[in-house]
Amino acid sequence: FDVDLIIYPIISTVLSEGAEAAASPVIMSTNDGRPIVGMVHLTDKYNFEKKNAKYYFQILLFHELSHVLGFNNKYFTLNQKNVVINGANRTLLTFPTLVKKAKEYFGCSSLEGVEVENQGGEGTAGSHWEARTMYGDYMIGAEIGEHAISELTLAVFEDLGWYEINYYTGGLFRFGKNQGCNFLNNNCISDEKSNFPNEFCYTYGSAKCFPSRTSRGYCYITSYNADLAQNYQYFPSLGGKVGGYLYADYCPIPFSDKNESIHYQDSCSAGEKKQETDIIGDESFCFISTLAQNQNEKSKKNLKVYSSCN
Secondary structure (H helix, E strand, O other), X not given: OOOOOEEEEEEEOOOOOOOXXXXXXXXXXXXOOOEEEEEEEEEOOOOOOOEOHHHHHHHHHHHHHHHHHOOOHHHOHHXXXXXXXXXXXXXXXOOHHHHHHHHHHHOOOOOOOEEEOOOOOOOOOOOOEOHHXXXXXXXXXXXXXXXXXXXXXXXXXXXXXXXXXXXXXXXXXXXXXXXXXXXXXOOOEEOOEEOOOOOOOOOOOOEEEOOOOOEEEEEOOEEOXXXXXHHHOOOHHHOOXXXXXXXXXXXXXXXXOOOOOEOOOOEOOOOOOOOOOOOOOOOOOEEEEOOOOOOOHHHHHHOOOEEEXX
């Protein structure tokens, strides 16, 4: 075939429980190692009746196709470095263009690389960004309430050497931007307070906006079945089992619960109104506000804080 890449979509009944898709390159060019054939495995349990299903699956397939194109630990081995951060073993991607752009993005001149995920099984760890530092990028290892393309992900594709990159992303990826080296190397929470309030929260259920401000959320803190590792116990007064989001090294971050009838229920462009003041549309963004219909104007000291789409 006179084509650059052949993709075989496979409806799979053998994906691990809870997994919706998986993908990998399977044949590489003998000239330069570029993937020329790949497979995308899709579950046979999709609910296409769910609202926003088409948009959800477009993002899902975009993510999986990126694995086929090269965002895969098969291609990372020569550009990795193992380090210890916050008491845990980490793997950094050290591609030169990636490092240059990450230094500029995070505002950290001593940065040596960008972390890949250290949580999850074989299909997650190593082939996705670490959610603690790259939360909101479409190449983290779990489905969340929003997805943005970062210039750091695009830099990886440039460093692979097979693609020409258009770096225009719309600027929606903002998590950790200009937060410096401490953001990358220090704990998210100290003394049960956030060291980086724009990224990490510390009050369960409090109103939050997602990093790109395209979706509403709340502060995710939960109780796990067993004690967390000591270096992940950010809330000792609540006991050793309490922490934030697993893939963010248990740091508490903005989150949105899944809904059985709609994908992206808290999206400001495609979600549902939660209060009369919400405006859902292509030009709406998330704001933290006390404006809501039927609040008692006489008790302004106790106004409830909302994440609102406007």
